[in-house]
Amino acid sequence: MADKINNKEVLFNPLSKNNPVVVQVLGICSVLAVTAKLEPAIVMGVSVVAVLAFANVIISLLRNTIPTNIRIIVQLVVVAGLVVIVDQVLKAFAYDASKQLSVFIGLIITNCILMGRLEAFAMANKPWPSFLDGVGNGIGYALILIIVGFFRELLGSGTLLGYQIIPQSFYDAGYVNNGLMILPPMALILVACIIWVQRSFNKDLQEDN
Amino acid sequence: MENFNIFIRSIFVDNMIFAYFLGMCSFIAVSKNVKTAFGLGVAVTFMLVVTLPVNYLLQTYVLSAGALTWLGPEYADVDLSFLSLIMFIAVIASMTQLVEMTVEKYSPALYSSLGIFLPLIAVNCAILGGSLFMQQRDFPSVWTAVCAGGGWGLGWLLAITAIAAIRERLATYSNIPRPLRGVGITFILTALMGIAFMSFLGIKI
Numbered sequence: 327m328a329d330k331i332n333n334k335e336v337l338f339n340p341l342s343k344n345n346p347v348v349v350q351v352l353g354i355c356s357v358l359a360v361t362a363k364l365e366p367a368i369v370m371g372v373s374v375v376a377v378l379a380f381a382n383v384i385i386s387l388l389r390n391t392i393p394t395n396i397r398i399i400v401q402l403v404v405v406a407g408l409v410v411i412v413d414q415v416l417k418a419f420a421y422d423a424s425k426q427l428s429v430f431i432g433l434i435i436t437n438c439i440l441m442g443r444l445e446a447f448a449m450a451n452k453p454w455p456s457f458l459d460g461v462g463n464g465i466g467y468a469l470i471l472i473i474v475g476f477f478r479e480l481l482g483s484g485t486l487l488g489y490q491i492i493p494q495s496f497y498d499a500g501y502v503n504n505g506l507m508i509l510p511p512m513a514l515i516l517v518a519c520i521i522w523v524q525r526s527f528n529k530d531l532q533e534d535n
Numbered sequence: 536m537e538n539f540n541i542f543i544r545s546i547f548v549d550n551m552i553f554a555y556f557l558g559m560c561s562f563i564a565v566s567k568n569v570k571t572a573f574g575l576g577v578a579v580t581f582m583l584v585v586t587l588p589v590n591y592l593l594q595t596y597v598l599s600a601g602a603l604t605w606l607g608p609e610y611a612d613v614d615l616s617f618l619s620l621i622m623f624i625a626v627i628a629s630m631t632q633l634v635e636m637t638v639e640k641y642s643p644a645l646y647s648s649l650g651i652f653l654p655l656i657a658v659n660c661a662i663l664g665g666s667l668f669m670q671q672r673d674f675p676s677v678w679t680a681v682c683a684g685g686g687w688g689l690g691w692l693l694a695i696t697a698i699a700a701i702r703e704r705l706a707t708y709s710n711i712p713r714p715l716r717g718v719g720i721t722f723i724l725t726a727l728m729g730i731a732f733m734s735f736l737g738i739k740i
Contacts, residue, residue: 351718354559355660398657399628406621414617432620432667436660438560509733510556514726518719525714532713 337458340466343528346439347470348521353439356430357471358513364487367475369416369423370430371468375461377408377434378443382460384408385448392449401444402435409434439467474516482507537675538682545686551661552694552725553732558661562695563721572699573692574645575656578634580688582656583665586630587684588677590623590666595677598622623666631657661691698724 346352353374360370384404385392392400413431416424424431434440443463448456479485481504484492492501506512525532551557558579566572596602598619603610635653639646646653656662665687674680701724705711711720 348718351563352560354563355557355664358556358559396632398654399625399632402624402628402657403621406624410617410620413620433557433660433664435620435624436658436663438658441658509730511726511729511733514556514722514729518715518722518726521719521722522712522714525719532716 333455333458336455337462340459340462341469345466345470345524346442346463347467348517348524350439350442352442353437353467354517356433356437357467357474357517358510360427360430361471361475361478361513362482362508362510363426364472364475364479366423366426367471368468369420370427371464371471373412373416373431374434374437374439374467375464377405377412378440378464378467379457379460381405381408381440382443382448382456383453385444386451386453386456389449397449398441401441405440405444406435439463470517470520473520474513477516478507478513482512538679541679542682542686545683546690546693547732547735548738549687550690550694550732550735551664551687552691553729554736555664556729557664558659558691559725561655561659562691562698562725563718566695566699566702566721568703569696569699572695576688576692576695578653578656579659579661579691580685582627582630582634582659582662583684583688583691584681585634585684586623586627586662587665587669587680589626589630591669591674591677591680593622593626594619594670619670623663627662627666628657661687694728698728 340346344350347354347357356370356374361367381401381404385401388400388404409432412434413424416427416431443459447459451459476486479487480491484490484497484503492503548554552559552562561575565575594602596605598615600614600616601611602615603613631654635646638653665684669680669683674683698721702721705720705724715723
C-alpha cells in the first residue's frame, strides 16, 4: 500500500508542487522557443513526455551496470538515440511541425529536465516508478508549454491551433494583435507570471532574494 | 574579414541567450554572483571554441551527404546525416570529460572554483545548439566555425556576467514582491535585456 501512495506522488507531484519548469527551473530554452504557436508547443510537449519516459526506463534498467565515471556519456547516448527516433517519426508524420521546431527537437537531448531526472531519479529507482516519474515530469513540462503557447498564440495572432478565435468585428472596432507576444522575451515574462501565481499559493517555494 | 564579421555577429546579433534563448538553465541557475557566473562563461566559451571546429570537421568529412568521397568513389552516395545528433553530443560529452580531467590535473585551483559546473556544460544547450546552427548554416571553412564558436561563447559570457551583476544589486537594493523573488524576477530581467538586444537585429555587418 505504501508503495502505491509513493507511486501516485511520483506521478502527480511534478504537475504543480515540484514542476520541472517553474520550480526546478529546468528545460527553459525550449519553453521560450517553441511556444509562439500552440501546435508546435503540443508536439514538443508530447515528444518530451515520450523521450523522458523511455529514457528513464532504459537508464533505470541499466543503472547497476553503468560505471559512474562515464555515466554522463551513457545517459546522453541513450537520450540521443531516443531523440533521433522521435525526430525521424516527426519528419515522417508531422513534417510541418518538425520544420517549425527545427533544431529544438535535437535540443531535447540537452534539455536539462532529461539529465536532471535521469541523474536524480532513474539512477536510483526501479523501472516502473522511473517510468511514472518520466511521465509526470514530462506532463508537468508540457503543461507549462501549453499554457504559455495558448496565451502567446491567442494574444499574439488571435488564433488557436490556426483557427481564428478573435472575431473579425473586434478588428473592425480597432483591436490589434499584440505583436510583442510573438517574440521570445514575452514567453519569459509569461513564465515569470506563472511562477508568480504559483508561488503566491505555495508559500514554502518562495525565495529570499 | 568575413570571419571577423561572423565573430561580431555571433556576439551581438545572434547572441545565444538574448536572440535564441539557449543555455538558459545554467544561465538562470548560476547567475547569483558575478565570480562564478564569469567562471562558467569562460568554460562555455572554451567548450564552444573547441567543439565547434571538431564537429565541423566531422560534419564535412564524415556525416554530410557525399562527405565520404575521400575514401573512394563508391562511398559518394553515403549519407550519414541522421547520425549527426548522436555524434555531436558524443563529441561534446567526451570533450567535457576530457577538459574536466585536464583541468583537474594541471590546475586544481581552477578546478575547485568551477566545481560542479564543468560536468554540467555537457548539457548546456548553447553548446549543442552551436553545433546544430553550424550544421544548418553550411559554414565555408573550419576557421568560420572557430570564429562563430568564439563569438557565441563570448556573447554568452557577456550575458551571464551582466545578469549576475544586476542580480547582485537587486538582492541588496530592491524590494521585490515575495513570490517573484529569485527565479521570477530573473526571468523578467532576461526578457527586458532580450528586448534591448533586439535593437541589434536590424544591423547588417
